Amino acid sequence: MVLLGWLATGNMNDARSDHTASVLRNGKVLVTGGFNYSLYLNSAELYDPSTGTWTMTGYMNHSRTVHTESVLLDGKVLVTGGYDGISYV
Structure with missing residues (x-):
């Protein structure tokens, strides 16, 4: 049996x-x-679990929180919806 625990990174x-x-x-x-x-x-940001490091990778056109993110079959990531502090995007 393998017990999984938290690891600081x-x-x-x-x-x-x-x-x-x-x-x-x-x-x-x-x-x-x-x-x-x-x-x-x-x-x-991208997290690399093999090194435990975070790398800034770019910026979206709109700031957003409580949005969704889906990995598509071709490997691209679709980010939709959310709230930018003023309106829903």
Whole structure:
């Protein structure tokens, strides 16, 4: 029997809540959007579990929180909906 536990790892570049996360084909985790204290974020970061590091990977056209994120069959990621602090996007 293997017991799984928590493991401390590197910190994100932007602390965030209400974001989305998706596991990509290569095993990395893409995190997009979210809320950081008083800012709605449009940034995206990649987590590499083999190294425990986070890398900034780009910015969405709109800041958003409480949105959805789907990995498509071709490996691309579709981010839809959410709230940008003023209106729903």
